[in-house]
Amino acid sequence: MRRAKTLLSTLFVAATLGVAAPAFAQNPIQADGVNPMGARPTADSVNEEFLFKQSDKIQGRISIPDRKAANLIQPQGREYQNFREGWLPWIGALAILGMIAALGLFFLFRGRIKMEHSQESGKKILRFNAFERFTHWMTATCFIILSLSGLNYIFGKRLLMPLIGPDAFGALAQWAKYSHVYLAWPFMLGVAFMFVLWIKDNIPNKIDIAWLKAGGGLIGRGHPHAARFNAGQKGVFWMVAGFGAAMSVTGLMMIFPFALTDINGMQVMQVVHSVIGIVFIAGILAHIYIGSLGMEGAYDAMGSGKVDLAWARAHHDLWVEQEQARTASGPQLKGHPAPAE
Amino acid sequence: MARMKFLCDADRCIECNACVTACKNEHEVPWGINRRRVVTLNDGKPGERSVSMACMHCTDAPCAAVCPVNCFYTTADAVVLHSKDICIGCGYCFYACPFGAPQYPRVGNFGSRGKMDKCTYCSGGPEPDFSTAEYEKYGSNRLAEGKLPLCAEMCSTKALLAGDGEMIAEIYKQRVIKRGYGSGAWGWKTAYRETVAI
Numbered sequence: 453m454r455r456a457k458t459l460l461s462t463l464f465v466a467a468t469l470g471v472a473a474p475a476f477a478q479n480p481i482q483a484d485g486v487n488p489m490g491a492r493p494t495a496d497s498v499n500e501e502f503l504f505k506q507s508d509k510i511q512g513r514i515s516i517p518d519r520k521a522a523n524l525i526q527p528q529g530r531e532y533q534n535f536r537e538g539w540l541p542w543i544g545a546l547a548i549l550g551m552i553a554a555l556g557l558f559f560l561f562r563g564r565i566k567m568e569h570s571q572e573s574g575k576k577i578l579r580f581n582a583f584e585r586f587t588h589w590m591t592a593t594c595f596i597i598l599s600l601s602g603l604n605y606i607f608g609k610r611l612l613m614p615l616i617g618p619d620a621f622g623a624l625a626q627w628a629k630y631s632h633v634y635l636a637w638p639f640m641l642g643v644a645f646m647f648v649l650w651i652k653d654n655i656p657n658k659i660d661i662a663w664l665k666a667g668g669g670l671i672g673r674g675h676p677h678a679a680r681f682n683a684g685q686k687g688v689f690w691m692v693a694g695f696g697a698a699m700s701v702t703g704l705m706m707i708f709p710f711a712l713t714d715i716n717g718m719q720v721m722q723v724v725h726s727v728i729g730i731v732f733i734a735g736i737l738a739h740i741y742i743g744s745l746g747m748e749g750a751y752d753a754m755g756s757g758k759v760d761l762a763w764a765r766a767h768h769d770l771w772v773e774q775e776q777a778r779t780a781s782g783p784q785l786k787g788h789p790a791p792a793e
Numbered sequence: 794m795a796r797m798k799f800l801c802d803a804d805r806c807i808e809c810n811a812c813v814t815a816c817k818n819e820h821e822v823p824w825g826i827n828r829r830r831v832v833t834l835n836d837g838k839p840g841e842r843s844v845s846m847a848c849m850h851c852t853d854a855p856c857a858a859v860c861p862v863n864c865f866y867t868t869a870d871a872v873v874l875h876s877k878d879i880c881i882g883c884g885y886c887f888y889a890c891p892f893g894a895p896q897y898p899r900v901g902n903f904g905s906r907g908k909m910d911k912c913t914y915c916s917g918g919p920e921p922d923f924s925t926a927e928y929e930k931y932g933s934n935r936l937a938e939g940k941l942p943l944c945a946e947m948c949s950t951k952a953l954l955a956g957d958g959e960m961i962a963e964i965y966k967q968r969v970i971k972r973g974y975g976s977g978a979w980g981w982k983t984a985y986r987e988t989v990a991i
Contacts, residue, residue: 491839492974493839493840494804494974495972495973495974496839496840496974497803497804497840497841497842497974497976498834498835498840498841498842498976499976499977500976500977500979500980500982501977503834510834511832512832512833512834512835512836512843512844513832513833513836514830514831514832514833515810515831516827516830518825518827520893521827521830521832521893522832523832523893524832524834524844524846524892524893524979524980525891525892525979525980525983526891526892526893527891527983528891529855529888529889529890529891529983530855530889530891530983532855532859532888532889533855533858533859533889536858536859536885536889537858537859604861605861605883605885606861608861608862609860609861609862609863613862613863618862618863618864618876618879619878619879621862621879622862622864622876622878622879622880622881625861625862625881626881629881629882629883630905633905706884709884715887715888715893718888719888722885722888
């Protein structure tokens with residue numbers, strides 16, 4: 453009985469298959485998995501090697517509303533890792549320590565550049581008005597905090613973390629990060645103000661070439677002609693304007709991540725922001741040196757705003773002449789200086 | 794000790810997204826964060842494959858390397874974990890991660906993304922095992938219970954494999970030999986600097 457049932461069912465299956473046989477011919481998948489096109493849809497598939505030949509990263513379709521998630525593999529992350537952990541600490545240490553060493557050597561060699569006295573010594577001339585000084589110090593304060601909190605991203609875990617422990621360092625780094633993000637705004641405003649305030653005195657001209665040929669006031673011993681800003685100061689102005697703009701653009705891209713660019717763009721922004729930031733810090737170190745320790749009388753310009761007339765005539769003779777011609781008198785304590793108007 | 798890895802057999806993955814759902818439910822992952830996701834390659838074209846991807850728990854993990862506050866650590870099972878107490882939400886780990894694993898509660902918000910969140914290989918965080926603090930920050934700790942990650946455990950086609958790297962590589966190797974094809978161990982070269990030799 454059981455056997456008969458099995459036999460029956462076998463026959464039934466055979467009959468069904470027999471009836472279905474013509475339909476089989478139309479089924480595109482044959483027994484060995486090869487379709488009439490000669491392809492094997494089950495076995496043949498995309499693979500990593502093939503996709504990496506087409507593009508430098510593997511992207512697909514994703515069902516969640518996050519376009520970044522459609523990136524399956526981006527090996528550029530490893531390159532970013534190599535830069536940030538391999539190159540960046542060395543670039544940073546060399547640029548900043550190198551600049552400090554260079555300034556130290558310069559100080560030992562040249563010493564503090566002394567004020568030269570003349571009969572005009574003791575009289576004062578207004579060099580930067582209150583708004584100019586406010587703008588300068590707002591930007592400078594932001595810059596110092598941005599520099600320290602920026603360097604903390606690179607060197608904090610190497611220098612500070614072993615000293616104060618992970619928890620204290622984590623809290624500090626959190627505040628450093630907030631200050632970096634929020635002080636970026638007054639910094640950008642300050643750079644924009646300075647650009648507008650001082651650009652007309654910073655257009656390079658022939659006087660600058662002569663000034664540079666004479667070695668300026670830093671290397672050379674004489675006092676080549678200079679207007680309100682000499683070629684060196686113009687260099688600082690354009691460095692702040694250029695690097696400030698670059699830092700602003702790359703920084704904004706990081707404050708609003710993925711708004712305008714993809715993952716690789718974000719990595720580039722990071723690299724540019726960090727390298728320019730380091731060069732910027734090194735450059736500003738030189739600016740701080742010459743404006744304070746390096747030259748007697750220079751700090752007053754941004755301190756009280758009033759500089760010694762003898763100093764002004766030595767370093768910015770053309771500007772003093774221009775100022776005096778405007779008011780037809782000597783020292784101009786009460787009058788407004790030209791550039792601020 | 795085992796060297797824990799993930800391997801997604803893309804020839805088996807049917808893009809059901811159950812691994813994604815299971816992960817979200819197991820760890821009560823907040824809205825907007827996906828610790829695991831399924832990416833479909835060559836969608837609608839011949840050779841289409843789907844790959845389930847999360848943190849691969851890399852060897853020499855890029856996230857851990859670039860972290861400015863060193864909040865990452867690697868467990869004895871080679872699982873890459875992090876401390877949300879130390880994380881400052883700078884976003885660098887996302888730029889470095891080859892697999893897009895790190896997630897943040899907010900995208901930008903003036904740079905205050907919040908603490909990074911990512912796949913923990915179902916093994917919690919630095920807090921004591923099974924503590925409320927651990928669960929709230931990192932989700933459940935299945936590894937401490939002697940269980941493997943839920944995404945792989947409940948995968949209906951057993952496409953997603955989790956476990957000791959050598960063991961899952963061997964399982965995958967056997968599959969490829971038996972069926973005669975395999976699209977490879979996705980991401981292994983980038984994550985572990987080695988792939989499954991067949």
